[in-house]
Amino acid sequence: MFGLGPEEWAAVLLSLNVAFWAMAVSLPFGVLVAYALARWRFAGRQVLNGLVHLPLILPPVVTGYLLLVAFNPRAPMGQLLEWLGTPVAFRWTGAALAAAIMGFPLMVRAIRLSIEAVDPALEEAAATLGASRFRVFFTVTFPLILPGVLTGAILAFAKAMGEFGATITFVSNIPGQTQTLPSAIYAFLQVPGGEAAALRLVLVSIFVAMAALMLSEWLSRRVARRVGA
Template sequence: MLDFTPEEWTAIRLSLKVAFWAVLASLPPGILVAWLLARGRFPGRILLDGLVHLPLVLPPVVTGYLLLLLFGRQGPLGKMLAEVGITFAFNWTGAVLACAIMAFPLLVRAIRLSLEAIDPKLEQAAGSLGAPPWAVFATITMPLALPGILAGAILCFAKALGEFGATITFVSNIPGVTQTLPSAIYSHLQVPSGDGPALRLTLVSVAIAIFALIASELLARQVRRRVGGGDA
């Protein structure tokens, strides 16, 4: 039952690779956007919030198609990037981009909630002692928000691992190149003898997702303990 074929191992490794790089690419802008939404007061804040969460309400196929229009080989951004040797369409890097965009709202939300739970008086006290804003952010805000950042990264990883619609629309389903776990499961379901392999890969996906959700919840509880809210 758990005797994976080389093609299935390739799909598993590629999924983990894509999810890892999706998280790594999402973290810096995710922290910045979460901080802006949690602490910023500026015109267009509601619009920014809406744009961040847009991938959650759009059909994934629509997101993938928009990426194809923008980053495809004939797209405006795709042509420009191709000139410097960067290709997204029908490449594993495109899967990273699609997964990062689809998972970005979950990452931002987790970090934003963590930032909003921090008592501003702690940062104000550090500032009153002469610490510059960047030092307050690095020594006070970031350490207190770290469990939320980790929780968001785990949710982002799990979402990226399970992304299908945007990925298959943008980079297709090429074995060994762009075929991730969901795409491999879909391919197996298209053939009469594919139930066994599809079930194996489904069990892998479920196991990783459960682990990610449990880890995220444990980190969320740690956030509440740090800010004095206790376990819920």
């Protein structure tokens, strides 16, 4: 399919792996942060909201540089991860971390809008019947916001697939190790005769992005119908 060579397939598969883990690991945190911003009132709420959306405003290269400063092998956090056996600098795990941070604002925004659309009276009614906050969330709130959760997760996945600036700054562009789909396209465009390979990967990127958006719409409608029923 698409006539891809081994190096191109490696970039595609690595991107899918990076995007999946970036989405899966950040999803619980995304739900928690979105719920906190939508329902809780606490000191520093606006600061948290600003930090969540900061990656959308900062140049991606700046985000990648900050990650490199914080997680390089000589930094305290980088040394701790090295000791734990999970280094991230110049590894595919670092690409997943950078992609997760860049996609996190989109995820949180989609989930937060879904939570704000839920009538708090429904949650209060469940609480008055003796349900704990934990039970209220998973039996009342979560089923109602599930379309938004799915939308946020798929948007974060699609963003992770296309992340370039923060990733290449943080983990470089090492074929077979950190070379994701956008990095491979960039690399092919830097060498004579690489335009054909770059075009093939561009078509793959468009296909994956459209598939993710269509899946998001289909899942949201399906879940919304079930919730309504």
